[in-house]
Amino acid sequence: MDDFRSRVERERAYLLRYASLQLRDAHAAEDAVQETLVAALAGEASFQGRANLRTWLTGILKHKIIDAIRRSSREAHAASADEFDALFDERGHWLELPAAWPDPDAALDQKQFFAVLELCLGRLPQKTAQTFMMREHLGLETDEICKELAITPTHCWVLLYRARMALRECLNKEWFGK
Amino acid sequence: MILSCKEVTRLVSQGMDRRLPFGRRVALRVHFAICDGCTNFSKQLKTIRESIARLADRQES
Numbered sequence: 001m002d003d004f005r006s007r008v009e010r011e012r013a014y015l016l017r018y019a020s021l022q023l024r025d026a027h028a029a030e031d032a033v034q035e036t037l038v039a040a041l042a043g044e045a046s047f048q049g050r051a052n053l054r055t056w057l058t059g060i061l062k063h064k065i066i067d068a069i070r071r072s073s074r075e076a077h078a079a080s081a082d083e084f085d086a087l088f089d090e091r092g093h094w095l096e097l098p099a100a101w102p103d104p105d106a107a108l109d110q111k112q113f114f115a116v117l118e119l120c121l122g123r124l125p126q127k128t129a130q131t132f133m134m135r136e137h138l139g140l141e142t143d144e145i146c147k148e149l150a151i152t153p154t155h156c157w158v159l160l161y162r163a164r165m166a167l168r169e170c171l172n173k174e175w176f177g178k
Numbered sequence: 179m180i181l182s183c184k185e186v187t188r189l190v191s192q193g194m195d196r197r198l199p200f201g202r203r204v205a206l207r208v209h210f211a212i213c214d215g216c217t218n219f220s221k222q223l224k225t226i227r228e229s230i231a232r233l234a235d236r237q238e239s
Contacts, residue, residue, distance in 0.1 A: 098219045098222065104222075118233075161188055165187070
């Protein structure tokens with residue numbers, strides 16, 4: 001028993017890195033790992049006979065991560081998409097017409113541009129960033145994202161809209177000099 | 179259907195994630211023909227998509 005406990009404990013750092021990458025929130029990652037370790041110790045019997053402890057633990061952790069994402073998406077739901085309404089007048093016209101970005105192709109060849117892009121991504125709320133990266137970086141379809149995050153398609157589109165609006169404003173300000 | 183610029187921004191974003199109904203696509207075309215601001219906006223969102231794709235390439239190499 002003690003032996004199993006210390007073997008599980010030795011995987012903590014690995015699990016924490018894994019959870020942090022997915023959740024981008026140190027507290028949530030810590031909680032998910034803690035829940036995983038508790039579940040693992042309680043479920044020692046169901047591990048018996050399996051080849052790889054790390055794989056087994058990671059499997060449990062994945063469920064805990066999805067639970068955590070669901071919880072935070074329920075919280076995020078309260079926020080609305082209306083934060084960008086301030087860009088428009090009451091009839092829905094631009095208060096300030098978007099100007100063309102000068103030479104975007106050249107920007108995409110510059111290392112500094114990507115540093116700015118990462119800075120802008122870092123400023124997105126966690127949930128918004130996560131949804132956006134699942135869509136644009138991992139190339140998932142919205143119905144897959146909805147299922148994974150347990151949100152409605154409408155909520156998913158709202159999050160993607162917010163991400164694009166916020167990135168656009170950030171790049172405008174930090175790179176395209178507006 | 180007459181769209182406001184605000185509605186256009188939402189539809190442009192949604193159009194990157196699903197195929198819009200025919201009527202919406204036509205309404206967007208009509209709007210772009212008369213609105214430089216929304217045309218620029220739409221190009222900017224494409225640039226953002228392209229930049230994330232490149233970001234992924236850079237991380238892999």
